[in-house]
Amino acid sequence: MSLLVALLLVPAVAGVVSYFVRSNRLRRLLWGAVAAFHFSASVVVSLPAPPAVFDGWIGVDSLSAVFLVLTSLLFLAVTVYGIGYVHREPVTPRRDPEGGRLQINEPESIFTGSLLLLLATMSLAVVSRHFALQWVAIEATTLASAPLVYYHRSRRSLEAAWKYVILCSVGIGLALLGLFFIRMTVPGGLDVLTVDALLRQAGEVNHKWLGTAFLFLLVGYGTKMGLAPLHAWLPDAHSEAPAPVSALLSGALLNCAFLGILRVQQVAAAAGMAAFGGDLLIVFGLLSMGLAGVFILRQTDYKRMLAYSSVEHMGILALGVGLGGLGAFGSLLHAVNHSLVKAMLFLTAGNILARFHTKDTLKVQGLCRVLPVSGVLWIAGFLAITGSPPFGTFVTEFTILKAILDRQRWVVAALYAGFLLLVFVAMSIIVLRMALGRSEERPQREPITAVLGPVALAVLAILLGVHLPHALVEKLHAAAQLFGGPGQ
Amino acid sequence: MDATSVFLILSCLLLLGSSRLRVAIRVVAVQGVLVGLLPLVRAEGDLHLHIWILAVVIIATKGFALPWLMSVALRRSRVHREIEPFIGFGASILCGVALLALSQWITASLQLTGAEASGLLLTTAFFLVLTGLFLMVSRRKAITQSLAYLVMENGVYVVGIGMSLESPFLVELGILLDVSVGLFIMGNLLFHLDREFDHLDADKLTELSDASGSHDLISEARE
Numbered sequence: 001m002s003l004l005v006a007l008l009l010v011p012a013v014a015g016v017v018s019y020f021v022r023s024n025r026l027r028r029l030l031w032g033a034v035a036a037f038h039f040s041a042s043v044v045v046s047l048p049a050p051p052a053v054f055d056g057w058i059g060v061d062s063l064s065a066v067f068l069v070l071t072s073l074l075f076l077a078v079t080v081y082g083i084g085y086v087h088r089e090p091v092t093p094r095r096d097p098e099g100g101r102l103q104i105n106e107p108e109s110i111f112t113g114s115l116l117l118l119l120a121t122m123s124l125a126v127v128s129r130h131f132a133l134q135w136v137a138i139e140a141t142t143l144a145s146a147p148l149v150y151y152h153r154s155r156r157s158l159e160a161a162w163k164y165v166i167l168c169s170v171g172i173g174l175a176l177l178g179l180f181f182i183r184m185t186v187p188g189g190l191d192v193l194t195v196d197a198l199l200r201q202a203g204e205v206n207h208k209w210l211g212t213a214f215l216f217l218l219v220g221y222g223t224k225m226g227l228a229p230l231h232a233w234l235p236d237a238h239s240e241a242p243a244p245v246s247a248l249l250s251g252a253l254l255n256c257a258f259l260g261i262l263r264v265q266q267v268a269a270a271a272g273m274a275a276f277g278g279d280l281l282i283v284f285g286l287l288s289m290g291l292a293g294v295f296i297l298r299q300t301d302y303k304r305m306l307a308y309s310s311v312e313h314m315g316i317l318a319l320g321v322g323l324g325g326l327g328a329f330g331s332l333l334h335a336v337n338h339s340l341v342k343a344m345l346f347l348t349a350g351n352i353l354a355r356f357h358t359k360d361t362l363k364v365q366g367l368c369r370v371l372p373v374s375g376v377l378w379i380a381g382f383l384a385i386t387g388s389p390p391f392g393t394f395v396t397e398f399t400i401l402k403a404i405l406d407r408q409r410w411v412v413a414a415l416y417a418g419f420l421l422l423v424f425v426a427m428s429i430i431v432l433r434m435a436l437g438r439s440e441e442r443p444q445r446e447p448i449t450a451v452l453g454p455v456a457l458a459v460l461a462i463l464l465g466v467h468l469p470h471a472l473v474e475k476l477h478a479a480a481q482l483f484g485g486p487g488q
Numbered sequence: 489m490d491a492t493s494v495f496l497i498l499s500c501l502l503l504l505g506s507s508r509l510r511v512a513i514r515v516v517a518v519q520g521v522l523v524g525l526l527p528l529v530r531a532e533g534d535l536h537l538h539i540w541i542l543a544v545v546i547i548a549t550k551g552f553a554l555p556w557l558m559s560v561a562l563r564r565s566r567v568h569r570e571i572e573p574f575i576g577f578g579a580s581i582l583c584g585v586a587l588l589a590l591s592q593w594i595t596a597s598l599q600l601t602g603a604e605a606s607g608l609l610l611t612t613a614f615f616l617v618l619t620g621l622f623l624m625v626s627r628r629k630a631i632t633q634s635l636a637y638l639v640m641e642n643g644v645y646v647v648g649i650g651m652s653l654e655s656p657f658l659v660e661l662g663i664l665l666d667v668s669v670g671l672f673i674m675g676n677l678l679f680h681l682d683r684e685f686d687h688l689d690a691d692k693l694t695e696l697s698d699a700s701g702s703h704d705l706i707s708e709a710r711e
Contacts, residue, residue, distance in 0.1 A: 019664075050621035130659075132656075132659040132662075132663075133659065133662070135663075136659065136663060136666055138664075139666040139670070140666055142670070143666065143669045143670055143673055146673050146677075147673075150677070150680075153680070155684045155685065155695060156695050156696060158677065158680050158681060158684055159675055159693040159695055159696055160696060162630065162674075162677050162681065162690070162693065163675055163693070163696075164639065165622075165670065165674055165677065166633055166634075166674070167636055169670050170621070170624065170637060170640065173637070173641055174642055176644045176663070177617070177644055177647060180644075180647055180651055181649050183651075184651060235696075236696040239696075240696070308694055
């Protein structure tokens with residue numbers, strides 16, 4: 001129990017302290033130490049599921065264990081990359097690559113402090129088993145990450161941060177209404193709003209209220225998760241943020257919002273409403289995939305391309321869970337794969353941006369010559385994110401397809417396969433042109449901190465495609481049971 | 489309690505009809521105080537310490553601190569009026585009346601059993617939420633959008649009171665903290681918005697749109 005609480009408190013305290021530490025060296029040391037501690041602690045906490053603490057407000061079950069370790073792992077990779085990143089970032093004003101205006105970065109103390117607070121709030125969002133506490137945590141992640149999006153202090157990042165805060169706050173406000181409705185589901189009102197309390201009384205809930213609550217929570221957390229058509233802020237925020245932050249936003253933060261939706265679907269499934277929630281999730285999922293595909297096709301900015309790819313993958317996750325059973329298993333495993341690959345891609349994109357000083361896909365060529373490691377990572381990442389073998393995403397996207405076919409939902413299957421193909425074609429055009437070809441830029445040795453994190457993530461993504469660790473499969477199977485449906 | 493509800497409804501109509509941002513901030517401040525008083529009015533003598541604390545904290549933040557922050561942002565920005573809203577002020581008030589009717593309909597269709605909920609209060613609550621959302625989409629100034637967010641958040645809070653849902657004290661504080669920090673960040677961004685763009689028109693934030701500025705299709709065809 002104490003370790004679980006330390007998991008939340010250590011990054012929170014370190015984050016606040018970071019705002020006041022003057023020495024860069026000391027602050028970076030603190031950052032690295034917290035990341036290392038958080039990763040080891042979350043592994044220890046997750047292996048045997050410890051009992052919930054604080055009257056069931058906080059706890060780790062098989063579902064949150066997977067997400068907790070994943071979040072922590074990504075943060076570790078981002079830390080290795082990020083410490084080098086802030087070291088290389090200029091402290092004097094410089095020209096904005098797009099607008100040509102002068103800009104100066106935020107002080108490093110604000111950056112590091114907000115990053116650690118983001119870790120604390122994300123961990124809380126993952127381990128909280130109380131709906132209102134989870135709500136508070138998810139809204140807090142928005143607030144902790146807003147200064148990170150605005151790190152470069154350019155006009156574009158300002159616009160992105162404004163949209164991010166306004167749209168996500170309004171969305172989350174609607175989710176709060178949903179929480180009130182959840183409390184009305186049990187005659188006489190629920191006294192405790194924990195997941196366990198709701199599951200205990202799942203037999204007697206009022207379906208009308210639960211349905212309304214589900215809708216509000218889906219729209220609220222769906223905004224934060226980036227499900228179309230509520231995704232308007234996502235491409236802006238994820239592309240304007242600095243590379244380490246983009247990696248965390250896409251790889252870890254979207255999962256937290258997804259987990260918020262998963263908890264409601266878990267309750268809905270226990271109350272015998274799995275099909276109601278499932279169909280809504282499938283519709284939102286397909287819409288996200290299709291819309292992302294269209295926007296990737298005409299994309300001119302490679303970071304925005306990655307951001308739209310996140311929208312697409314959030315769609316896949318929603319779709320898989322909507323199916324239940326095998327689909328839910330595939331979806332959860334896909335969340336793991338997507339996080340690893342997308343974080344790797346965003347970090348690599350940061351390397352490209354640092355070398356070429358542009359996000360324009362047409363102005364980057366000959367990547368494999370100029371940046372040998374990043375070039376290979378860029379192609380590997382493209383293959384992984386579009387679900388090609390031998391990466392784990394191939395297995396999971398195929399699993400979800402099989403789940404759809406098992407349900408004999410032919411239209412869904414056709415749309416799913418079609419959208420996957422669309423994204424594959426669209427991304428291959430952009431990525432291959434960037435990676436291949438000639439360039440006047442001279443080849444350059446890349447700093448070790450800039451490639452270590454992404455390489456490690458890429459290796460993990462391949463390993464997951466070749467062999468699934470038994471412990472992970474066990475946890476995921478247990479977690480998939482929570483969402484009901486046949487075919488388990 | 490009914491009197492508070494009526495005042496809240498009037499404050500929304502005032503917001504919908506006023507073009508002066510300073511007035512709007514004051515109205516939202518009054519609204520914050522009224523919302524803060526609600527738990528005290530509802531408790532009717534059965535006043536625990538935590539109800540008092542909550543009321544004081546809400547009134548201090550929503551009634552004073554946040555409106556003060558907004559008025560500082562306003563003073564620095566040299567903007568005083570909401571100019572050319574997407575929906576005019578007269579029409580906005582008419583829309584407000586329609587929203588009020590809609591709120592009444594929502595409350596009626598919830599079919600809450602009488603004793604546990606006050607109908608008028610719930611109507612007011614939904615009206616606040618809808619007014620917030622309406623202001624969000626119908627006004628241009630970024631500062632109005634953050635005020636609209638506060639109005640909507642007030643509404644969500646009143647829904648909770650209207651349904652007689654007592655959240656745990658810590659949760660209430662957590663929600664309040666989130667809202668306050670959120671508005672603090674918005675206020676902070678407002679300063680920068682004004683400096684960078686020389687105005688506070690949120691609808692002119694279009695540098696990042698995907699709908700326009702797609703240059704490559706044409707240039708690709710040329711290549």
